[in-house]
Amino acid sequence: QNSIQWSTSGICWVGGSHYGYAADKFAATVCLCVCVLFFCLECIIKNIKCSEKPTEMESTYGAWMSDASQLDEDQYWMADHFSGRHLWEYQDLSTLQNTKNTIDTKRFYQGCGHVVYKGSFYYHNGGKNRIIKFGLKTKRTQILTMPDTRYHNLTYLFRNSKTYFKFAVDESGLWVIFASNADDSTLVAKLDDDTFSIESVINTTYPTAKAGNAFIVCGVLYFTDDKDRRVTYAYDLKKESPVDAGFDIRSGNGILAMLSYYPNKKILYVWDNKSVQFASTGLDLLLLLELP
Numbered sequence: 228q229n230s231i232q233w234s235t236s237g238i239c240w241v242g243g244s245h246y247g248y249a250a251d252k253f254a255a256t257v258c259l260c261v262c263v264l265f266f267c268l269e270c271i272i273k274n275i276k277c278s279e280k281p282t283e284m285e286s287t288y289g290a291w292m293s294d295a296s297q298l299d300e301d302q303y304w305m306a307d308h309f310s311g312r313h314l315w316e317y318q319d320l321s322t323l324q325n326t327k328n329t330i331d332t333k334r335f336y337q338g339c340g341h342v343v344y345k346g347s348f349y350y351h352n353g354g355k356n357r358i359i360k361f362g363l364k365t366k367r368t369q370i371l372t373m374p375d376t377r378y379h380n381l382t383y384l385f386r387n388s389k390t391y392f393k394f395a396v397d398e399s400g401l402w403v404i405f406a407s408n409a410d411d412s413t414l415v416a417k418l419d420d421d422t423f424s425i426e427s428v429i430n431t432t433y434p435t436a437k438a439g440n441a442f443i444v445c446g447v448l449y450f451t452d453d454k455d456r457r458v459t460y461a462y463d464l465k466k467e468s469p470v471d472a473g474f475d476i477r478s479g480n481g482i483l484a485m486l487s488y489y490p491n492k493k494i495l496y497v498w499d500n501k502s503v504q505f506a507s508t509g510l511d512l513l514l515l516l517e518l519p
């Protein structure tokens with residue numbers, strides 16, 4: 228049960244669902260000591276708290292991202308609207324409305340579920356049953372076909388954000404949430420980001436009709452209700468079993484376009500009612516132990 232492991236990506240974990248993020252082996256050891264001191268770090272979210280100053284946007288739909296693998300980097304990208312083929316690049320948040328370095332992603336993206344991870348932009352290629360890894364520097368496109376999935380004709384995975392494939396990065400790497408065209412169960416694939424291939428697929432059995440949005444933290448998938456007001460269901464992707472979770476997300480009625488976890492910062496990025504903001508998760512910030 229209390230196995231202790233280190234991975235090269237700098238994650239130390241103790242037992243089943245207790246994680247810490249550490250920059251190297253020494254930091255991982257420190258993380259372990261902290262685990263012991265505090266009787267192990269919990270990695271289950273109990274509530275979230277939104278930042279007080281949202282930045283207003285022009286669009287109702289969109290995604291804003293930074294590189295989820297970087298510990299400290301002031302670089303943001305925005306995919307405006309739920310369909311398009313350009314990304315806007317920003318050096319800091321305050322200028323989110325007036326950059327501009329634009330990047331042509333060469334193919335149309337669909338939805339608001341993209342991520343940037345290790346220098347690549349991951350997105351759903353609109354109108355096709357395939358997902359794309361696009362190197363932001365290399366401009367190289369890699370394609371992964373997702374057979375027997377819902378990808379067009381308004382059969383959304385998440386209706387509220389017009390999304391068929393929702394990418395997520397957590398402490399253990401890259402995932403994609405999607406649905407099969409055979410039934411309404413929410414499926415999750417663990418992706419190998421190097422080879423851009425599927426490592427495993429997990430059937431959460433949770434109906435997409437009940438879900439507004441979803442994000443993954445420490446291998447636990449959190450679903451919001453169909454109005455995106457509360458997290459009402461959570462599922463442990465490693466144990467393949469439900470987790471007890473319930474907390475408020477927001478009180479408004481506006482459209483929640485995006486809700487994504489950033490394991491490097493332990494916060495959620497939110498695009499809600501035409502504005503973007505952070506939400507703290509209350510999880511331990513072991514990444515503060517970042518070492519030279």
Ligand SMILES: *[C@@H]1O[C@H](CO)[C@@H](O)[C@H](O)[C@H]1NC(C)=O
Nearest residue numbers: 377378379380381382383408
């Ligand atoms: C798209 O949806 C409509 C209505 O649900 C259905 O009649 C049609 O066959 C679907 N088209 C495709 C290509 O799946």
Ligand SMILES: *[C@@H]1O[C@H](CO)[C@@H](O)[C@H](O)[C@H]1NC(C)=O
Nearest residue numbers: 407409410412414430431432
């Ligand atoms: C997911 O699991 C449910 C319940 O066991 C099953 O009915 C459904 O067919 C499964 N879906 C897929 C795509 O495997």
Ligand SMILES: *[C@@H]1O[C@H](CO)[C@@H](O)[C@H](O)[C@H]1NC(C)=O
Nearest residue numbers: 283478479480481500501502
């Ligand atoms: C959405 O934002 C606008 C102003 O930015 C505000 O007036 C409105 O009350 C908000 N709507 C909801 C449902 O929160």
